[in-house]
Amino acid sequence: MTASRVRRWRHRLRVLLVAVAGPTLVVGALTASPAHAAAADDIRINEVVTTGSVNDSVELYNKGTATVDISGWILKDDNNSSKYAIASGTALAPGGFVAFDVHNAFGLGSSDEARLYLADGTTLVDSFSWTQHSDPSWSRCPDGTGAFGSAAVTLGAANDCGSGISATAWPGSSSVTTADAKNAFGSDMSGLYQEGSVMWAAQNSGKLWRLVPNGTTAWKADTSNGWTSGKTLRFPSGSGTPDDEGVTLTGAGSAGGVYVSSERNADSSGTSRLSVLKYDVSGTSTTVNASAEWNLTSDLPAVGSNLGLEGITWVPDATLTAAGFKDESTGAAYAPSTYASHTGGVFFVGVEGTGMIYGYVLKGDGTFTRVASISSGMAGVMELQWEPQASRLWVVCDDTCSGQHRTMQINSSGAFATTAIYNRPTGMGNFNNEGFSVSGSDACSSGAKPVYWSDDSNDNGHALRRGTITC
Template identity: 35%
Template sequence: MSYTPARTALARAGVLTVSGLAVVAFAATRPAAAADPAGYQNIRINEVTSSNNDTVELYNAGSTPVSVSGWKMSDDGFSPQSFSPSSTTIPAGGFVTFNSPKGLGDSDKLVIYSADGTVVDRVEWATNKAKPAMARCGADGTGAWVTATTAATFGSANAAGCPATIPAAGRLRINEVTSNGSDTVELYNGGTSAVSIGSWKYVDGDTSHSTSSISSSSPSTTSIAAGGYATFNSTIGLGDNDALFLIDGSGNTIDSVTWMLDGAKPSDERCADGTGWFRTATTATLGGANSCSGASPTPTPTSTQPPTGQLLGGGGALTSGCTPEAATGTGSAPAGTVAWPGGLDVTIADNVCAFTTSTGPEGRDVSGLAFDPSNPSTLWAVKNKSWLFKLVKSGTKWIPDASWSATGKHLRFAGGSGEPDAEGLTIGGNGHLYLTSERDNDHNTVPKDTIMEFDPAATGSTLTPLRQWDMTSQFPQLNTGDKDDANLGFEGVAYVPDSWLTAGGWIDPLTGAAYNPANYPLHGSGLFFAGLEWDGTLHIYGLNSDGTLTTFGTVATGKTSVMDVLFDAGTQRIVATCDNTCGETHTFLKVNAGGAIVADATYTNPAVLPVGNLEGFAIAPAATCVNGAREAVWSDDGVWGFGSGTSSYGHALYSGTFPC
């Protein structure tokens, strides 16, 4: 098996991706060193001529500028040489050109290397095929390589120089590939006539390997009918972090695909057949139409921005009674929001319709999430139809702990009556669970903003709180007799230890002096920050052991709403999460020099996540860090995902990574 170490630039930077990133056309076939700029894998050879000063055009198919300073090139006859580009930086969707320092032949090969020697892209052509130019046609950066009708498009889009009709060979594409041992390749003919491939060859991303003939591989394939498929097993092997290049009998590059980590396990496939971007599948469909069941919708080949991550996993039919709900209330992100700092890939982390219960089967699924700081292998989840789940890891999925309850435990208010509209939860300093409710599901037009304390070791299938604190009277704006207003109360809650508040010099709003926990002898070892969906504020409480409470005022998050709150000891920040209402963002808050709790930074979600009612968010404790990263988990209150027919439909949990 050809193999190169499966470490990406993200991993070296302290972010471990969950799974492989598959992109159309060429990308680096081995990991880049630290010198490689972010986005280098999005640079494509886009046009080349072996006349007119042997000009080469590079195109940036990514969404951010990329520096090509120090990059080199070679052909099939000389070692890598420096070149002088028209600009040392290629803007997103932009072009640079340069003249080959050693000349290019009528039948030749061009390889582009980054400053540290990483192979970024390559193309081969036969005699006179690069005269007047050889260009990507159909889409800059990803289209089929064909001989252009004019060489006048250097520095701009290729469309003007492309022939009106792409040759039949250009319609044949790599459609699916596996690196799981059989190393099978599927080709698809998207044209209207058969294409003979008896003399065609292929090679992987190992530059020491020679090309291999398709016809000599097993099974032998010599022709593909219009609209047909052909498969063969690679004789040179395909690795976990590798590439595949398809070359016709004359030596012209036709198509390629690159994958990293385990992206080609069970397979990488185009969605749609022959034209779409590659993404990791949940099931290989070699020899037939691709299932497109493994990842989120990604840009089409005409887009200037390739996918920035993969949404992996999913599948399974909806069970009876599980009815996903489409997301509502989409709004814009707060000003100054920056990109997700963790891994770009996300895995679907639950079984389909996993949280259907007797009182809430209609799709109002998991709301709040919290890792147990004393046992990070446990993830607690609360469902706003009055249910609590203890989850444990099974492979890549979080599933109910059967030893606690395979179907969750039913929640009741103090006294055993009423069903909490449970939205958020946290683990207190005493190891107990503290849950918020914004109303009683039995009387959903009336707010009931409470925090309830539960003992997770309590036996039985129904749980009632040890103590319950009612703050409903503090929010008269929610008590209008309208169920929608009543539903805008406490959505999340976080236990924040006194040690963090005192170390940061937090000023107690009640005294105007530095916070002194001894002033509040019944409150335990920390305060509770409850997030109000109504206006995005955090409300600070001391929850006393005698059932009384101390109200310490509010904190502005800069958001219009808050759906979950957590305290992350790893970053020493309080995190206020908002779903699509605020552009799927997470605001990290700190104690500033003046002793006030203020917003420090706001991050978006990974781009591959669906835009929906992702109401729960949890980050694993720093003790779980591996290679500079730890798990982050999101929950979808409506299990809608990307909608009906997608791999995420009917799923509530998503898993990604966050830096340590």
Template identity: 35%
Template sequence: MVAAQPAAAANPTGYQNVRINEVTSSNNDTVELYNAGSTAVSISGWKMSDDGFSPQSFSPSATTIPAGGFVTFNSPKGLGDADKLVIYTAGGTLVDRVEWATDKAKPAMARCGGDGTGTWVTTTAATTFGAPNSAGCPASPPAASRVRINEVTSNGADTVELYNGGTSAVGIGSWKYVDGDTGHSPVSISSSSPSAGSIPAGGYLTFGSALGLGDNDSLLLLDGSGNTVDSVTWTTDGAKPSDERCADGTGWFRTSVTATPGSANSCSGGGSGGGGGQTGHLLGGGGSLTGGCTPEAATGTGSAPAGTAAWPGGLDVTIADDVCAFTTSTGPEGRDVSGLAFDPATPSVLWAAKNKNWLYKLVKSGSTWIPDPSWSATGKQIRFAGGSGQPDAEGLTVGGNGHIYVTSERDNTDNTAPKDTVMEFDPAATGSTLTPVRQWDMTSQFPQLDTGSKDDANLGFEGVGYVPDGWLTANHWTDPLTGAAYDPAAYPLHGSGLFFAGLEWDGTLHVYGLNSDGTFTTFGAIATGKVSVTDVMFDAGTQRLVASCDNTCGETHTFMKINAAGAIVPDVTYTNPAVMPADNLEGFALAPTSTCADGSREAVWSDDGIYGFGPGSTSYGHALYSGTFPC
């Protein structure tokens, strides 16, 4: 077969973001392409081949693939049990390629773990052509599917880095690789790196390509049976000095200014050479400041924890509220939106807490989150037990009973004294003011906050997350009170989960069982690796507890797991998308995976000061931002 020749001038912008996403060697030999980029890509005149016929034209369901969209077609010639599929631009440049062994494409082979970015797995259910692959992917992909091409250089060194994102070592002694020249045969990794027998869990393996890697090129990773494990395609200079995943093992590729073979990717730069490496943009916004809607500049900016990875989701961010939307009688400036939480039972609902004792039930109007007029178009004011005070509401979460649990650092009628409490509200209660069904006061546990200073009193419970007992028991969390595996039955009044409250003072999480009789059980503190915490949530999609921090910690989110010893520890920390402001972004929420579309779900941030990007910016006066996070 004649090697494909680069023809960059004829290639449409973003072609390298188009990936083969699903293929079947039965049922009309159907192929699905997915556009993982942020702009539409024309595929007019594109061709395909297999291991037995030269490039042929095909008839796609559409000649343009929108950003995040799918196109399908039937192969003009049959695809076999053990075969390969190659996609070319009209100019002959290789776009993507996948190979499979006998019966591996029956009923289909699909990218699992994210459309366009996931690794290839034989599906166990009906095919999902023209729709996200998640419905057909197995619940537990094989361990080898966590091995990914993580970084590639084409600057003369022609180095390849693999990363194992799984929890066990993977043997790769028989694996091979091949570049984008279809005249080349796959080369054994062991011939390039004789010591490459396996990759440890969370580890890296590097080797020099014996084939040479050039501009407008590709790299494919094959297992011992010839199945494609992973692939990447880049444009001119896209892998100089490197094309790397941001974040390691999970993110899409982008050009970096610093190559880091054998260690965590630097994710420096953010050029458009590799797959999906476009620079992000801030979208939407506008509107004029209203009287009294005064922004507040960010304070306390600090560094991100060591080893922080780049945001793994989309690089674009949308301003997601109306200008000065959160003005109230106790906070006319329209800022101070802090805690955020999606309602797991109704994912179209986003709950938000405003520091000056207000609670909002938000719903979408187009791309904008607005107060639900059927609940309250202006939000509802909350009080402490008995109807007193003005809770300095910071964090909130939805409990297993559907009630809203809100944390307060102090009473704003006496803001020099701490009042670290958790209040339970019934969202079905009528009226414009809500009083707690129950309230738990933990103030005495934090004497360091009771100094008579309003600044110290303001460093208490900044966030809270409800964590179901099922996650704690399934992952064998060790109960600090007993030293044995956590047994929910030992705490009969606590409900169906525990509450993790984040202390802004030092970044620790404090674990409580909130009992139905108004008492509480204290399970101790957990270190997050951060100097502060501004929001806490449990994400069922990643099966992780997430501790977020604003500009104090470099705008980062630490995903925490239960390790083999039964302790809750940091797993990975991500920054915000690069286009986000370095501001007091105190709230963070990920939508449930039931909302996933095109491999992504919504992420929402709240800005405590509506400062945005400063006077004259279109984001000035806004408190909510919306982006995407992988499913």
């Protein structure tokens, strides 16, 4: 079983271990009461599941701007003698979701209530009641502030509120072909980034590959400068094995360093380490230590150690300012001059376990500022890819979402919003694709250009596949 398949099972198990609570609104047969406890006013019951594929569960969401420690807080149903105490050490970051399986403490009936109290057990924070079972989930839309309604189960992630956009056919050829020699790379191939005639590929086992063309439609390992079997990556200290999932470059290209997103140190696999690492790839050594690390773990909602940072991509400052991108840290238009000594752009990272996308300015002194928090509307994000030619962000999910892709652009409010939802090409199976790369405009021919996927499971002995999109 590949690391990614293990991840799928862990994710599904996590979804089986959840719980929900909510406020008082009127939505048909649903009611919710206003929250009390002003100090905790940003914590909201966000999703409730009373029947179906998972145990009775309640999800909480932090709609505020500060992390809130919810250790010892109490969840109840409509019976005051029922009680589920939230574990010590549980904190909910801004924009974070956490779900609790409450079925061992109490059952949620067809006509019942979910209530959230402070640790004193008497100060009501939020509540939500209903008169019929969830079908399959009672979800608040938008997250944290909207009314409850029937939706898909998304415990521990953004609610499925719909974008108002229906999925459509793949915007290119339905045909997909393999793009590597059989068993050339094995399993665990993840993020991709194409730099002209070079393809950079991150592999979960702590490897970075430099691929070069193998004919006109495929790729092979570069055999020069120590790249024949990929290069082993290390953390800045020279120790550890980054579980690298995504790879990208800045406007300086690979000469300016290759940036990798990692979700943990594989040598300590039970602990999250949500980091962006920079590597100088100019040498010939087969092992490369990171020249810089931005550890984002403390700034992001807690997720399972194998459900962390997957995709990463970089968007230039000039593109963001021209589109009126809004900086969430200031509430005003993004101003690059505010951030001294950064890379001339913003890095966007995708979190598998929550389906969230976050934008960061990474500064030269190792510090960072979060400038965006974006719900992808998907169960998980496995890859992000900025396409300069179309000024759009590709958001990719794997077989968890049947290979769905979405594109996002900056809207009139300065935020990234979904512009299209695409089903995978009909000629490609529901593979465990964790990487996606879009060729540049110079590759356009007869109105189409190549795109590539990396299959973490190496199905049928192939890690890379090739398709097309319209230019």
